[in-house]
Amino acid sequence: MEQKFVIKRSTRFFVLLFIILLLTANWVILQTFPAFLMIVCSLAMAVVMAYLDGHAEQYHHWLIKTARIALFLSLLGVMSFVHETSLSTGGESHTIVMFPSNATRINIKGQPYVVTSTNNTLGFTRTYFFNLYKRLGPFYVRINPRSYIVTAVNVGPDEDATWVFKNIVLKDRTELVTAKNEFRNDSQNPVLP
CATH class of the missing domain: 1.10.287 (Helix Hairpins)
Structure with missing residues (x-):
């Protein structure tokens, strides 16, 4: 045979x-x-x-x-x-920034979403990058046209990226000052669910 x-x-x-x-x-x-x-x-x-x-x-x-x-x-x-790159996000996210992103499930207005996040630190500044995905049928679809960007100055102990997303991006705040950090929302015209 x-x-x-x-x-x-x-x-x-x-x-x-x-x-x-x-x-x-x-x-x-x-x-x-x-x-x-x-x-x-x-x-x-x-x-x-x-x-x-x-x-x-x-x-x-x-x-x-x-x-x-x-x-x-x-x-x-x-x-x-299979990673967040320029190809997988349609050219909207930089590969060098989002490649090592982490995913977290969150609920927004009772709907399940997944936020992917990564952060980079340079001196006393930490920059958080976020993308938001929702399941449509069997696949996840990215719903924000550009990455959400939040900058933290005077970086103290790490703030959880999910906390930053919920308290800055979702509440559409331009600035938030905490005891150890000052956050600035650098997202351009964010599209929120």
Whole structure:
């Protein structure tokens, strides 16, 4: 009986990298339609690659090499679409800022949302970046056209990013002074749910 699928070392390496990417992905971005589409395409390419590896004598060597290169390029696509990057947010969020974002479930006016956040500190200034997602059907959809940005000056002990989002962005405050920090809402024309 002829063997149809052969999993070579490079295909196993692809599967290992693919699993690592999925395990390190932002769980909200993983549930968006572009991420789903990229994952399905990569898995389909892996199946095609296993088939080509099993029938190598029937195909030109360059075809197999090209398919292998395309398979690994699809990994870059998966990485770009399972984290908050310029590609996964339609060019609205900077990759360097939002790539390591964390997701938190929140309720706004009784509706479930997920806010993704990250912050950067430079000296006595901390800048918080937020994106807001809502589930529409089986996928999450980003509802804010631009990232919400809040700057904190005289950074004392860390304020929880969710607290900052709820007390500054959702209440549409331009400034808030606490005992240890002064917060400034730098979001341009925020769209609030």
